[in-house]
Amino acid sequence: MNFITNSLKLSRNFPSIRNLSASTSQVRIYEVGPRDGLQNESKLVPTDVKVELIHKLAEAGLKDIESASFVSPKWVKQMADGKDVMNTIKRVPGVNYPVLVPNLKGYSIARQCNAEEVAIFPAGSEGFSQKNLNCSVEEGLRRFKEVADQAVKDGVRVRGYVSCVVGCPYDGPVSPKAIAKITEDLLSMGCYEVSLGDTIGVGTAGSVQRLLREVLTVAKPEQLALHFHDTYGQGLSNLLAGLEFGITTVDSSISGLGGCPYARGASGNLATEDLVYFLYGLGVNTDLDLVKLVEAGRYISNFLGKPTESKVNRALSDRFKNHKDVVQMASCAV
Numbered sequence: 001m002n003f004i005t006n007s008l009k010l011s012r013n014f015p016s017i018r019n020l021s022a023s024t025s026q027v028r029i030y031e032v033g034p035r036d037g038l039q040n041e042s043k044l045v046p047t048d049v050k051v052e053l054i055h056k057l058a059e060a061g062l063k064d065i066e067s068a069s070f071v072s073p074k075w076v077k078q079m080a081d082g083k084d085v086m087n088t089i090k091r092v093p094g095v096n097y098p099v100l101v102p103n104l105k106g107y108s109i110a111r112q113c114n115a116e117e118v119a120i121f122p123a124g125s126e127g128f129s130q131k132n133l134n135c136s137v138e139e140g141l142r143r144f145k146e147v148a149d150q151a152v153k154d155g156v157r158v159r160g161y162v163s164c165v166v167g168c169p170y171d172g173p174v175s176p177k178a179i180a181k182i183t184e185d186l187l188s189m190g191c192y193e194v195s196l197g198d199t200i201g202v203g204t205a206g207s208v209q210r211l212l213r214e215v216l217t218v219a220k221p222e223q224l225a226l227h228f229h230d231t232y233g234q235g236l237s238n239l240l241a242g243l244e245f246g247i248t249t250v251d252s253s254i255s256g257l258g259g260c261p262y263a264r265g266a267s268g269n270l271a272t273e274d275l276v277y278f279l280y281g282l283g284v285n286t287d288l289d290l291v292k293l294v295e296a297g298r299y300i301s302n303f304l305g306k307p308t309e310s311k312v313n314r315a316l317s318d319r320f321k322n323h324k325d326v327v328q329m330a331s332c333a334v
């Protein structure tokens with residue numbers, strides 16, 4: 001209660017939770033399960049399982065599904081079959097299948113399999129840049145600019161990520177000003193959107209507000225996306241803080257999978273099922289079928305042989321067999 005009161009006071013100039021659904025009628029969900037969700041899994045997931053997962057996510061109505069990464073297979077073995085994944089999926093018209101690339105080599109492989117959108121991912125801190133990309137932040141930005149320049153020339157959409165936007169597992173707290181600067185750099189390279197990644201999930205609504213106040217001095221809300229790992233269970237409250245600033249693109253991962261092999265202590269992303277249930281409750285439209293998302297989450301969790309990280313997926317029993325029942329439950333309309 002105190003948090004909501006304080007947050008309303010702090011964000012007087014932004015839509016409050018009471019009129020959030022009126023001002024934020026649609027939220028775009030950018031699904032990262034097949035990439036961020038799987039990259040940290042030690043059990044190798046065969047290509048056909050990845051492909052089936054992507055098909056299930058598209059069937060549930062997701063329109064942005066980050067499907068692979070073209071990083072060095074020596075660094076992330078789980079993603080080594082990206083080309084096969086991209087060449088096997090049946091692409092649904094209107095669905096976007098972006099891929100992550102660290103350099104021109106990755107970009108060129110992405111293009112060979114007709115990726116129409118690539119994501120570049122500088123780090124917000126020196127320590128994480130060295131561990132994740134084997135170079136400084138500055139050198140990372142230089143390499144990512146090469147990718148962005150080529151992509152812009154080719155008419156390929158470029159999305160930017162900044163990782164460790166709140167805290168770094170090696171350097172500690174990260175300054176919002178540093179993140180604003182990298183966001184500005186990514187936008188000037190031609191990124192249509194920058195996703196702010198709390199890679200190790202240490203953010204709170206308070207630190208997210210401080211971050212956004214700074215980043216929104218260089219970017220418009222519609223140029224930003226929120227990417228929260230849920231390590232400390234703050235994902236949904238952080239999201240609410242972000243929605244209050246008018247940001248309406250959110251990254252999430254089916255079944256709450258996720259993590260980065262080079263970010264010590266990183267755990268799964270905000271679960272797509274939990275996010276959708278939360279948005280139903282606010283009356284925000286997502287055009288997604290939660291029942292099908294739950295099925296997709298169960299499919300991949302069963303394959304991995306581990307319980308889902310999504311609380312909604314765990315809680316939904318067979319009593320809620322269809323979409324309407326679940327919407328009613330989320331909206332407390334029963």
Ligand SMILES: CC(C)(COP(=O)([O-])OP(=O)([O-])OC[C@H]1O[C@@H](n2cnc3c(N)ncnc32)[C@H](O)[C@@H]1OP(=O)([O-])[O-])[C@@H](O)C(=O)NCCC(=O)NCCSC(=O)C[C@@](C)(O)CC(=O)[O-]
Nearest residue numbers: 070071072075102105106121132133134161163197199260
């Ligand atoms: C950047 C590098 C490549 C530098 O790695 P390096 O070892 O310094 O690079 P290199 O140029 O010396 O190359 C080493 C070998 O990799 C090959 N190589 C080089 N590039 C590629 C490529 N694209 N595709 C395929 N092969 C490649 C290259 O050809 C060479 O092969 P060799 O000659 O030894 O046989 C490496 O550090 C890397 O791949 N890092 C990526 C790590 C990663 O994927 N991390 C997870 C994603 S980031 C994340 O999860 C955060 C995010 C985005 O989700 C946001 C959030 O959660 O907050």
